[in-house]
Amino acid sequence: xxxxxxxxxxxxxxxxxxxxxxxxxxxxxxxxxxxxxxxxxxxxxxxxxxxxxxxxxxxxxxxxxxxxxxxxxxxxxxxxxxxxxxxxxxxxxxxxxxxxxxxxxxxxxxxxxxxxxxxxxxxxxxxxxxxxxxxxxxxxxxxxxxxxxxxxxxxxxxxxxxxxxxxxxxxxxxxxxxxxxxxxxxxxxxxxxxxxxxxxxxxxxxxxxxxxxxxxxxxxxxxxxxxxxxxxxxxxxxxxxxxxxxxxxxxxxxxxxxxxxxxxxxxxxxxxxxxxxxxxxxxxxxxxxxxxxxxxxxxxxxxxxxxxxxxxxxxxxxxxxxxxxxxxxxxxxxxxxxxxxxxxxxxxxxxxxxxxxxxxxxxxxxxxxxxxxxxxxxxxxxxxxxxxxxxxxxxxxxxxxxxxxxxxxxxxxxxxxxxxxxxxxxxxxxxxxxxxxxxxxxxxxxxxxxxxxxxxxxxxxxxxxxxxxxxxxxxxxxxxxxxxxxxxxxxxxxxxxxxxxxxxxxxxxxxxxxxxxxxxxxxxxxxxxxxxxxxxxxxxxxxxxxxxxxxxxxxxxxxxxxxxxxxxxxxxxxxxxxxxxxxxxxxxxxxxxxxxxxxxxxxxxxxxxxxxxxxxxxxxxxxxxxxxxxxxxxxxxxxxxxxxxxxxxxxxxxxxxxxxxxxxxxxxxxxxxxxxxxxxxxxxxxxxxxxxxxxxxxxxxxxxxxxxxxxxxxxxxxxxxxxxxxxxxxxxxxxxxxxxxxxxxxxxxxxxxxxxxxxxxxxxxxxxxxxxxxxxxxxxxxxxxxxxxxxxxxxxxxxxxxxxxxxxxxxxxxxxxxxxxxxxxxxxxxxxxxxxxxxxxxxxxxxxxxxxxxxxxxxxxxxxxxxxxxxxxxxxxxxxxxxxxxxxxxxx
Numbered sequence: 001x002x003x004x005x006x007x008x009x010x011x012x013x014x015x016x017x018x019x020x021x022x023x024x025x026x027x028x029x030x031x032x033x034x035x036x037x038x039x040x041x042x043x044x045x046x047x048x049x050x051x052x053x054x055x056x057x058x059x060x061x062x063x064x065x066x067x068x069x070x071x072x073x074x075x076x077x078x079x080x081x082x083x084x085x086x087x088x089x090x091x092x093x094x095x096x097x098x099x100x101x102x103x104x105x106x107x108x109x110x111x112x113x114x115x116x117x118x119x120x121x122x123x124x125x126x127x128x129x130x131x132x133x134x135x136x137x138x139x140x141x142x143x144x145x146x147x148x149x150x151x152x153x154x155x156x157x158x159x160x161x162x163x164x165x166x167x168x169x170x171x172x173x174x175x176x177x178x179x180x181x182x183x184x185x186x187x188x189x190x191x192x193x194x195x196x197x198x199x200x201x202x203x204x205x206x207x208x209x210x211x212x213x214x215x216x217x218x219x220x221x222x223x224x225x226x227x228x229x230x231x232x233x234x235x236x237x238x239x240x241x242x243x244x245x246x247x248x249x250x251x252x253x254x255x256x257x258x259x260x261x262x263x264x265x266x267x268x269x270x271x272x273x274x275x276x277x278x279x280x281x282x283x284x285x286x287x288x289x290x291x292x293x294x295x296x297x298x299x300x301x302x303x304x305x306x307x308x309x310x311x312x313x314x315x316x317x318x319x320x321x322x323x324x325x326x327x328x329x330x331x332x333x334x335x336x337x338x339x340x341x342x343x344x345x346x347x348x349x350x351x352x353x354x355x356x357x358x359x360x361x362x363x364x365x366x367x368x369x370x371x372x373x374x375x376x377x378x379x380x381x382x383x384x385x386x387x388x389x390x391x392x393x394x395x396x397x398x399x400x401x402x403x404x405x406x407x408x409x410x411x412x413x414x415x416x417x418x419x420x421x422x423x424x425x426x427x428x429x430x431x432x433x434x435x436x437x438x439x440x441x442x443x444x445x446x447x448x449x450x451x452x453x454x455x456x457x458x459x460x461x462x463x464x465x466x467x468x469x470x471x472x473x474x475x476x477x478x479x480x481x482x483x484x485x486x487x488x489x490x491x492x493x494x495x496x497x498x499x500x501x502x503x504x505x506x507x508x509x510x511x512x513x514x515x516x517x518x519x520x521x522x523x524x525x526x527x528x529x530x531x532x533x534x535x536x537x538x539x540x541x542x543x544x545x546x547x548x549x550x551x552x553x554x555x556x557x558x559x560x561x562x563x564x565x566x567x568x569x570x571x572x573x574x575x576x577x578x579x580x581x582x583x584x585x586x587x588x589x590x591x592x593x594x595x596x597x598x599x600x601x602x603x604x605x606x607x608x609x610x611x612x613x614x615x616x617x618x619x620x621x622x623x624x625x626x627x628x629x630x631x632x633x634x635x636x637x638x639x640x641x642x643x644x645x646x647x648x649x650x651x652x653x654x655x656x657x658x659x660x661x662x663x664x665x666x667x668x669x670x671x672x673x674x675x676x677x678x679x680x681x682x683x684x685x686x687x688x689x690x691x692x693x694x695x696x697x698x699x700x701x702x703x704x705x706x707x708x709x710x711x712x713x714x715x716x717x718x719x720x721x722x723x724x725x726x727x728x729x730x731x732x733x734x735x736x737x738x739x740x741x742x743x744x745x746x747x748x749x750x751x752x753x754x755x756x757x758x759x760x761x762x763x764x765x766x767x768x769x770x771x772x773x774x775x776x777x778x779x780x781x782x783x784x785x786x787x788x789x790x791x792x793x794x795x796x797x798x799x800x801x802x803x804x805x806x807x808x809x810x811x812x813x814x815x816x817x818x819x820x821x822x823x824x825x826x827x828x829x830x831x832x833x834x835x836x837x838x839x840x841x842x843x844x845x846x847x848x849x850x851x852x853x854x855x856x857x858x859x860x861x862x863x864x865x866x867x868x869x870x871x872x873x874x875x876x877x878x879x880x881x882x883x884x885x886x887x888x889x890x891x892x
Contacts, residue, residue: 302330546581594624657683716742
């Protein structure tokens with residue numbers, strides 16, 4: 001047995017010490033009784049304190065706050081931690097030397113090496129090369145938990161990731177975890193792509209963070225005092241996107257998105273000040289401060305600088321405004337504004353840009369511009385502009401309203417100053433359209449006027465449309481229809497100068513009110529293994545005016561050739577429609593039958609990890625489609641041409657084809673889906689009637705043989721090949737093939753080859769059946785000229801911080817296999833900067849047979865964390881090679 005005695009007090013606190021019975025206080029059994037009596041008295045005296053500490057521990061374990069430290073004390077509702085303190089709340093870790101945390105109010109005070117860290121956790125199935133890319137990311141902890149074998153045999157790594165970003169550092173912070181209100185003291189933090197230092201900072205109840213005497217940069221070396229570039233500001237305000245913040249998330253707030261206002265700003269490169277601005281704004285979704293700067297030298301513009309500054313005016317509705325300010329040494333200054341507004345049910349854009357061009361004819365006369373589109377018979381004004389307004393409104397779940405209006409000063413403006421827009425849409429349309437979707441039909445209305453008279457346009461003023469998708473009327477009888485009525489006007493472009501060749505006549509405008517209605521009936525049935533779908537339909541079209549004189553396909557082709565701005569010839573003999581014909585009705589009947597069947601076989605045990613195969617199902621669908629349209633009641637040569645409806649002529653052909661699909665399973669056992677691995681379609685047409693060509697000769701009965709092949713075995717690889725063979729002489733008249741393969745994140749390759757011969761293609765048309773078509777364009781105007789080109793691109797790594805991009809394109813139709821475009825780009829990563837050096841050459845053959853070269857060398861600098869912030873320097877020159885024609889002068 002142990003015996004205890006009460007000793008003298010130390011620092012005012014008595015303590016129990018072991019003692020012996022010989023000490024004289026008590027002896028024998030009395031000693032033992034006294035000993036236990038004292039122990040019980042001490043235990044019950046300390047019990048309230050133990051209960052209080054247990055209550056704090058209970059609150060701590062049941063709440064959403066977690067804490068750990070080398071040493072922890074519990075005083076009432078407070079936890080006092082010292083030494084390697086970690087406080088976790090939601091996705092935020094607070095790390096410091098000492099912290100006092102109230103578990104009831106969630107007030108916290110942190111002292112010494114305070115760091116706020118945001119944690120982002122995730123798990124995924126990845127391949128080994130993806131793991132290597134993940135391991136390069138800073139502040140990301142990766143745990144490989146094992147691997148999984150897909151049913152195809154492909155082995156995937158199972159990993160969990162924990163990304164930790166230090167959003168703030170300092171020596172002291174005090175505030176409340178629940179509200180997020182904090183006094184942050186000296187500021188050191190990262191928000192979005194920017195790192196911040198500040199003399200003093202505080203977080204307001206709104207979630208705004210105010211930083212005084214701030215320095216910011218996208219370079220994390222700012223925290224180590226040797227940043228490559230930075231910006232200083234007397235005051236910076238960080239405002240969370242929608243009311244949240246780095247600590248408290250409310251509603252739909254995004255804790256990683258901040259709007260930034262910076263005042264009294266100076267930009268620095270190293271320790272050298274570059275320029276000063278009074279105020280800057282960065283929207284939450286932008287990488288940089290909304291600035292885009294491009295500078296260089298161009299043969300069309302001279303030395304130039306183009307700038308764009310974007311600000312977010314309001315967030316709900318989201319309204320953005322962009323100011324464009326440019327200067328071109330050869331052309332003069334230009335300026336513009338762009339507005340974007342987005343709401344839950346609408347989106348609108350408005351844009352205006354203008355300039356006084358010192359050299360508006362530069363596009364035509366400058367031989368350095370290999371991409372020019374000659375204005376030919378147009379006078380280009382000095383006052384040049386572009387203005388448009390476009391909107392989309394989702395008014396109800398069934399009603400949509402969309403529209404666009406655009407006015408341009410001249411035909412070359414977009415090409416000269418907004419080449420990317422020109423390449424995507426060289427002739428912007430003006431229109432207003434409304435669609436209402438009923439349960440079984442769709443009603444729409446369209447107004448499409450011509451605003452710019454240098455464009456050719458089929459105006460619809462207006463057009464009303466009713467579309468009825470295929471649906472069952474009676475038992476096994478299906479109906480499909482469409483009806484339109486509108487006033488159509490063909491407005492040919494209005495040239496400033498008259499033709500100088502040919503018969504000196506331009507195409508003349510014409511117009512008519514047209515009513516068109518189509519009604520198709522289908523009766524599908526099955527004969528054992530054979531699916532049969534007969535169809536029959538009638539089209540009725542009314543024209544308020546027609547032409548008394550005939551316009552042949554050759555005449556119509558000449559109109560479009562003369563009108564084809566920049567590419568067509570003026571030498572054609574134009575014959576125009578007259579307006580002497582009376583109103584006319586046109587009846588068109590179609591009858592046809594389609595039959596197909598499905599044959600398939602499955603190999604469930606076929607597996608291949610590389611091709612991601614988990615079983616194969618081969619589906620074969622042979623089909624035959626016969627279509628018959630007798631000669632319409634009104635010949636097409638006497639009615640105005642607006643679209644394909646007006647060019648329908650006699651059709652009597654049969655198409656024989658077969659579709660092959662190779663399908664496989666992809667995904668795990670729980671989310672398995674059927675995936676089209678490869679497909680192949682072949683078809684052949686035979687015509688029972690012989691249509692005339694554009695030149696007046698007749699097509700043979702044998703039609704074209706077409707092949708379409710698609711191969712997409714797995715994500716990152718795709719390929720397609722199209723081939724069209726003239727069945728009469730077995731010549732390939734059209735062939736194209738392309739593929740792209742992302743070998744890894746850094747190795748990417750793609751290639752394309754296109755070939756086209758001189759040929760006319762006859763129409764294959766049906767009003768009530770879909771037909772595969774390799775060539776694009778009108779069903780009734782197809783004349784193709786010879787061309788052949790090939791292109792190849794490669795993105796490749798050179799070393800860890802260096803990569804390259806290589807691209808070439810050849811015109812194989814040229815006798816010298818002309819290199820039309822070549823490009824080599826080298827990119828060097830310099831931590832938070834990237835430097836790119838690019839060399840580009842364009843080549844073309846002139847009318848005299850000479851070769852023209854345009855060489856450009858560009859040096860580009862941009863921020864890796866803010867790729868929208870770019871500085872470019874470009875230098876270009878043009879040279880002309882010797883002629884390949886011995887009759888031309890060498891002085892050229």
